[in-house]
Amino acid sequence: MRGFSFKHETFVILIACLIWLSTSSATCNAATTAKYRRHHHVHIHKSKPNNGLKFNVLDYGAKGDGKSDDTKAFQAAWANACKADASMIIVPSGYKFLVGPTSFSGSNCHKNIVFQLDGTILAPTSSKAWGGADHWLEFTNLEEFTINGKGTLDGRGSVWWTDSTHDFKQVSVSTDEKKQNSRPMAVMFVGGSKITVTGITIQNSPKFHLTFDTCDGVLVHHISISSPGDSPNTDGIHLRSSKNVIIHHTKLACGDDCISIQTGCTNVLVHDVNCGPGHGISIGSLGIDGLTACVSNITVKNVKIHDTMTGVRIKTWQGAKGLVRGVSFSNIQVSQVEVPIMIDQYYCDHSTCMNKTSAVSIADIAYENIKGTYTVQPIHLSCSDSKPCMNLKLSNIELKPKPDGHQMSETFCWQAFGQLNAPIIPEIDCLQEGQSSNKWGHHDAKCAA
Numbered sequence: 428m429r430g431f432s433f434k435h436e437t438f439v440i441l442i443a444c445l446i447w448l449s450t451s452s453a454t455c456n457a458a459t460t461a462k463y464r465r466h467h468h469v470h471i472h473k474s475k476p477n478n479g480l481k482f483n484v485l486d487y488g489a490k491g492d493g494k495s496d497d498t499k500a501f502q503a504a505w506a507n508a509c510k511a512d513a514s515m516i517i518v519p520s521g522y523k524f525l526v527g528p529t530s531f532s533g534s535n536c537h538k539n540i541v542f543q544l545d546g547t548i549l550a551p552t553s554s555k556a557w558g559g560a561d562h563w564l565e566f567t568n569l570e571e572f573t574i575n576g577k578g579t580l581d582g583r584g585s586v587w588w589t590d591s592t593h594d595f596k597q598v599s600v601s602t603d604e605k606k607q608n609s610r611p612m613a614v615m616f617v618g619g620s621k622i623t624v625t626g627i628t629i630q631n632s633p634k635f636h637l638t639f640d641t642c643d644g645v646l647v648h649h650i651s652i653s654s655p656g657d658s659p660n661t662d663g664i665h666l667r668s669s670k671n672v673i674i675h676h677t678k679l680a681c682g683d684d685c686i687s688i689q690t691g692c693t694n695v696l697v698h699d700v701n702c703g704p705g706h707g708i709s710i711g712s713l714g715i716d717g718l719t720a721c722v723s724n725i726t727v728k729n730v731k732i733h734d735t736m737t738g739v740r741i742k743t744w745q746g747a748k749g750l751v752r753g754v755s756f757s758n759i760q761v762s763q764v765e766v767p768i769m770i771d772q773y774y775c776d777h778s779t780c781m782n783k784t785s786a787v788s789i790a791d792i793a794y795e796n797i798k799g800t801y802t803v804q805p806i807h808l809s810c811s812d813s814k815p816c817m818n819l820k821l822s823n824i825e826l827k828p829k830p831d832g833h834q835m836s837e838t839f840c841w842q843a844f845g846q847l848n849a850p851i852i853p854e855i856d857c858l859q860e861g862q863s864s865n866k867w868g869h870h871d872a873k874c875a876a
Contacts, residue, residue, distance in 0.1 A: 479513035479539075484524065491522025493549060498527045509536035518578060520545040527551050528560035528611065533569030533619075540569070544578035544627050550613070552586050562615045563632075569616070573623040582613040584633035588658045588682075610634040610660065616642055625649050631658075635665040636681065641691075645672040656704030656734070658682035663705065666692050675699045684709040685735070690720035690749070697726065703733035707764065709740045710754065712774050714747020714787045721749050721874035728757045732799075738767035741792070742774040745811075746783030750874040752791045761799035765833065767826055768794055770819075770843070772811040786811035792845075795822045800829035804836040805853055808843040815863040819845030825852045 482504045485491065489500035501524070508514040514537065518524065526548050533540075550563050563582060566572065587610045613632035616622055621644040628651045629636045636652045639645050647664065654661040663679035666672060668691030678701045679685035685702035688695060688710045702708060708727055713720035720743065732738045739756040761767045772786050789810065805826040810816035828835055840857030847855060 479515060480508075480511040481515045481517055482508045482511075483517040483519060485519060485522075489522075489524055491519075491524050491546065493523035493525055493547075495525060496527065496551075497524040498529055500524075501526055501529060505531050508540055509533070512537040513539040513541075515541040515543050518542070518544045518546045518548065518576070520578065522546040523549055525549050525551060526564070527556045528558065528563055528565075530562075530565040530567060531569075532567050533572065534567070536569065538571040540572050542572070542574045542576075544574060544576035544580070547579045547581060550582045550584075550633075552583050557611060559609075560611055561609060562612045564613065565615045565617065566619065566622075567616075568618045569622065570620045572619060572621070573625070574627060575623070576626050579628040579630060580614060581630050582632035582636070584610070584613075584631045584654065584658065584661065587611075587633035588655075588661075612636075612638050612665075614638065615640065616645075618642065620644055622646070627651075628653070630654060632661055634660050635662040635687075637663065638665040638667070639669045639672065640667045642669040643671055645669060645674075647672075647674045647677060649676050651678045653678075653680045654682055656680070656682055662687045663702075665689070666695065668692065670694050672696070677701075679703075679705065681705045685732075687711075688722060688725060689713065690718070690722060692725070693721075693723045695725045698729045701731045701733075703731075703735050703762075705735050707732055707735045707737040707740055709737070709742060710751060711740070711742035712744060712776070713742070713751065714744045714749060716744075717746045717748070717783075717785075719748040719873050720751075720787050722751045723753045723874070725754045726757075727755070727759070730758070731760045731762075732764055732767075733762040734764070736765050737769045738764045738797070739794070740766075740769040740771065741789060742769075742771045743787040743789070744774055745772070745780065746785055747787045748785055748873055749787040751787060751789045754791070755793045755795070756797065757793070757795040759797040759799075761797065761801065761826070763829055763831065764799065764801055765803040766805075766807050767797060767799065767801050768806045768808075768821075768824075770808045770810060770816055772814070772816075773809055784813050786814040788814045788817075790817040792816070792818070793820045793822075794824065795820075797823075798825040799827075801826050802829055802831045802835075803833045804839065806838040806840075806855065808840045808858070810840075810842040812842055815842035815844055817844050817863065819843055819858065820848070821845065821851060821855065821858070822848035823850060824855075825850060827852070 487500040487503040489497040610633040612635040615638040619642040623646045652663040661682040663685045667689040672695045685705045
C-alpha cells in the first residue's frame with residue numbers, strides 16, 4: 428500500500444495488542460467476580476437510580492438556623508416532590524432545621540421518592556409546638572421510598588424524659604390528658620411498602636426512635652440510633668404488624684429495647700447489629716389487655732449485645748392469646764448483660780399484675796452459639812402453666828458470670844420443654860424433655876400458620 432511505512436505498521440500492531448490485552452483482562456475480572464459471588468453468596472442490593480427532579484428545602488424558604496420554624500418549607504417541598512416521578516427532597520448539610528410535628532402523606536405521591544438528609548433536623552422543645560401529637564415525623568402510605576444521607580434527626584427528648592407528668596404507665600388520668608402529654612415517637616412509617624432507611628443518625632427521641640407500623644418490605648442498614656441508657660421507653664427500632672423486614676449493620680444504643688418486635692410481625696431478619704446500652708432485642712411485650720398476638724419467622728444472628736438488661740427476650744402478658752413460633756437466635760455475643768436469654772410469659776411493667784390463666788403460646792424457638800458474660804442470671808425461661816413453652820432448642824451456649832454488684836442467680840426454668848445440645852455452660856438441669864400434657868394446638872392459637 429502506497430504511503431504505508433514500517434513505522435505505521437508497528438504502531439497498528441501495538442494498538443491491536445493493547446486492545447486484546449484490555450479485553451482479556453476485563454473478561455477475566457468479570458469471570459472472577461461472578462465466581463466469587465456464586466461461591467460466597469454475595470447479595471447485591473440494586474437501588475433504583477434517581478434521575479427525577481430535586482427539591483431543596485432552602486428554595487422553599489427554610490432558614491436552617493436552628494431557631495426559625497422551617498416546618499412549612501418542608502411541607503411545601505414535599506407537596507411538590509409528590510407530584511414528580513422519582514423525585515428527591517434535599518436537606519443540605521451545614522444547616523440545622525427546626526421542624527415541628529409533620530405528617531408526610533404518600534396517598535397522592537409518585538413512587539421512588541428519596542429524602543436526602545445531609546443536614547440536621549431538630550424537634551421543638553416547647554410543649555405548645557407539639558399540640559398533643561404522638562409523632563414527630565410521620566410518613567404514611569408510601570411506596571418505594573428512601574431516607575438516605577449522612578445527616579441527623581435530633582428529637583431533643585431530654586425535656587420529655589425528665590418530666591414525670593409525661594409518664595402514664597402507673598398513673599390513672601383521663602384520655603385527653605394522656606393524649607396531651609404522651610411522649611411522641613420520632614420517626615414513624617405507617618402503611619409503607621418497600622421502605623429503605625440508610626446512612627442517617629436518629630438521636631434523643633422522646634419515645635421510640637424509628638417505628639414501622641403495617642409496612643411490607645422494610646430495609647434498614649448502616650444507621651445509628653442513640654439516646655442515654657436511662658431515657659425511658661426510647662426503643663431503637665419498633666416493629667408492629669410489619670412483614671419482610673431486614674435490619675443490618677446498625678448501631679443501637681437507647682433506654683429500652685434496641686429492637687422491639689410486636690404483634691403481627693413475620694419474616695424479620697436482624698443481623699450484624701450492635702446493641703447496647705438498652706434492654707436488648709425483644710419480641711414483645713405481647714398480648715396486653717388480653718389481646719391476641721401473632722409473631723412468626725424471626726431470625727436474629729451475628730449480633731453483639733453489651734451492657735443491657737436482657738440479651739434476647741420473648742415477653743408476653745398473662746391473659747392473652749396467640750402464638751410466637753419459628754424464632755432463631757444465633758451467633759450472639761453478649762458482654763455484661765444482666766440476663767442473656769429470657770422467656771417471660773408473666774411480663775408485668777406495673778408493681779403488681781393479676782394472675783390469669785390464658786397465655787400466648789410459644790414454640791419452636793432456637794438458641795445457638797450464644798456466648799459471653801452475664802451479671803445477674805444466665806438463662807430465665809418462665810413459661811405459662813396453661814401454655815408451656817414447647818420445642819425449645821439450646822445449642823452451644825457458653826455464658827460466664829461477671830459480678831458487678833448484683834445478686835447472682837442460677838438458671839431458672841418453669842414449664843419449659845425442649846432439648847439441649849452440648850456444650851451448655853452453665854449446666855441446665857431444669858429444661859424438661861418431651862412434650863407437655865398441656866400441649867397447644869394451632870386451633871388454639873388463632874394465628875395463621
